Each structure stands twice: as structure tokens, then as C-alpha cells.
């Protein structure tokens with residue numbers, strides 16, 4: 001998939017042609033993940049696999065509004081964010097397969113997608129662990145006065161972690177250009193939000209730190225687009241961070257191993273009625289923006305793209321075992337670490353001894 005054109009002006013509503021692009025993109029995310037689940041059960045994909053099915057409108061409606069040089073840092077449920085940012089589906093699927101052609105050369109897997117060229121800096125497995133990283137990226141943008149911002153995406157499970165509060169406090173104090181985007185899908189693994197959080201209106205946490213916040217309908221791509229425009233207007237003006245809470249739902253379990261004993265089938269069925277892709281497709285067809293046949297053509301195009309991604313991944317080589325220790329430390333810190341290790345065992349190089 002090619003990256004969608006990025007918009008820099010905060011229009012309140014997406015155009016019809018953008019909505020058609022969203023339909024394509026959301027369908028791609030959905031089918032990409034459904035095929036990934038299939039490959040997981042066939043043991044072509046190992047490790048963890050957290051699917052985003054049901055939440056596609058959030059990624060599609062928000063990420064398009066960023067500039068290409070803005071940063072994105074996200075959590076482990078990251079396939080939708082990566083595809084919305086324009087990462088190559090072939091390389092994303094290859095990463096899930098653990099192949100050397102993957103976006104992280106097959107060494108990161110599903111939770112650690114990464115693409116420095118697209119300023120997509122991960123995929124983090126530690127809940128809320130990437131919020132302080134977002135502050136660091138915000139500080140870099142601020143210091144360089146380049147007008148860039150950082151979009152930080154996380155789930156409702158992150159808001160009761162210490163890092164969440166530390167990051168919001170610092171971001172507010174230093175007016176960092178960071179948008180905190182909470183994908184509130186009502187559950188952190190098997191724990192309902194109501195059982196874990198003193199408030200279910202999570203954007204109100206931001207008030208305590210004097211950060212403006214709002215909620216949007218995460219099942220409606222148009223509303224996500226509108227709300228992200230407001231967030232960007234605020235942050236790009238130099239007024240500091242913004243908190244956006246998108247109300248959404250994951251149609252599948254937390255991960256592939258989830259027996260889903262914590263919620264009823266009726267609840268899932270009710271949310272499935274709000275499927276963001278079906279809603280958008282129906283709207284486009286009802287308004288005559290797309291004919292039924294054109295909608296089907298887009299769906300077929302997506303099938304072909306996903307099939308190609310699976311084929312690409314299947315036929316890609318595994319990483320070379322000699323690559324095991326590469327890409328772990330930056331060059332400068334690697335020599336620093338090596339020096340420390342040598343001094344720990346009492347060795348010094350000639351250069352160090354004579355320095």
C-alpha cells in the first residue's frame with residue numbers, strides 16, 4: 001500500500017475521496033490481521049500477536065493528519081498504526097513471520113514494528129513504558145524548533161501506570177508537543193476498565209495536569225479525523241500537549257491465547273453492530289460516492305495486497321544468526337558498553353592506557 005497523502009491543514013471533515021482511501025486502508029488493516037491470525041494458527045507466526053480488529057477507524061482517522069516527519073510511538077497492538085503510517089504491508093507481514101525482510105529485520109516481531117524513515121519508532125511491549133519516550137521525542141522536536149510533534153498511542157490499561165502520570169506531568173510542565181492518544185477499548189487483557197480505574201472518563205486524568213483533553217467516537221473514522229484536527233491545532237500552536245481518548249472496542253481477544261471469559265458474547269455482538277468499516281462502506285454506497293461494484297473492487301484489491309504480503313513473507317529468508325547482536329546498541333554506546341565491560345574485567349586497550 002502506498003502512504004495516503006498527509007494533510008497538514010486542520011480541515012474539520014475528510015473529503016469523499018479521503019473517505020474512500022480510509023475504506024481501503026481500514027479494510028487492508030482488517031484483512032491483513034485476519035490473514036495474520038490464520039498464519040499464526042498454522043504456526044508460521046510465533047510469539048505474541050495482538051490484533052486491532054474493530055479499532056481500525058482510530059488509526060485511519062488520526063494518523064493521516066500528521067506530517068510525514070512527525071513521530072509516532074505506540075504500544076504492542078501496532079499493526080494498524082504501522083499500516084496507516086504507510087509501512088509496506090509486505091515488510092510488516094515478513095516481520096510477523098520473523099524474516100530478514102521484515103521492518104525490524106525479523107528480530108522484533110509483531111510488538112516491535114519500526115521504520116525510522118517514516119518516523120515510526122515502535123511498537124513497545126511494556127504497558128506505558130513508551131510514554132516517557134514520547135516526552136523525549138517531544139523534547140527533541142521542541143529543542144530543534146522544527147514544528148514537528150509526537151503522537152503517542154496507548155491503551156486504557158496504561159493510565160494507571162506510574163509512567164503515564166510522570167509523562168503527563170512533565171509534558172505539561174515543559175509544554176512538550178505531544179498528543180497522548182488513548183485507545184479506550186474498555187479492557188486491559190481480561191480486566192474491565194471499571195474494575196481497574198477510579199474514573200472511566202480517562203481524558204479527565206489530563207485535567208489534573210492542565211492538559212486539555214477530549215473524547216471521540218473511535219468507531220467513526222470521521223469523528224477521529226475531526227478530533228485529531230483539534231488536537232493538532234492545539235499542539236502545533238505551541239500550547240503544549242493534548243489528550244485524546246478514542247472510545248473503541250476490540251472484536252477479538254487480547255491476544256491469540258485469550259479464551260475471552262471476561263466478557264459476554266452479547267456485548268461483543270453489540271459492538272460489532274458498530275463495525276467502523278461496515279458503517280463507512282454503507283455510508284459511501286448510500287451516498288453514491290462508491291457503487292457496490294466499486295466497493296467490491298476495493299475489497300478485491302485488498303485481498304490481492306494481503307495475499308502478496310503473505311507470499312512475500314513466506315518466501316523471505318530467516319535472519320542470519322550472525323545478526324543476533326546487531327541493532328541492539330547504537331554504535332557510540334556499543335563502544336561505551338564494551339569499554340565498561342573491559343574495565344570490569346580489568347582490561348584496558350592501549351589507546352585507553354595512553355589517553
Ligand SMILES: Cc1ncc(C[n+]2csc(CCOP(=O)(O)OP(=O)(O)O)c2C)c(N)n1
Nearest residue numbers: 077125126127155156157158185187188189
Ligand atoms: C508494565 C506491564 N505490566 C503488565 C504487562 C502485561 N500486559 C500486557 S498487555 C496488558 C493489557 C494492557 O491493556 P491496554 O493498555 O488497555 O491495551 P489494549 O491491550 O487494550 O490495547 C498487560 C497488563 C505489561 N506488558 N507491562
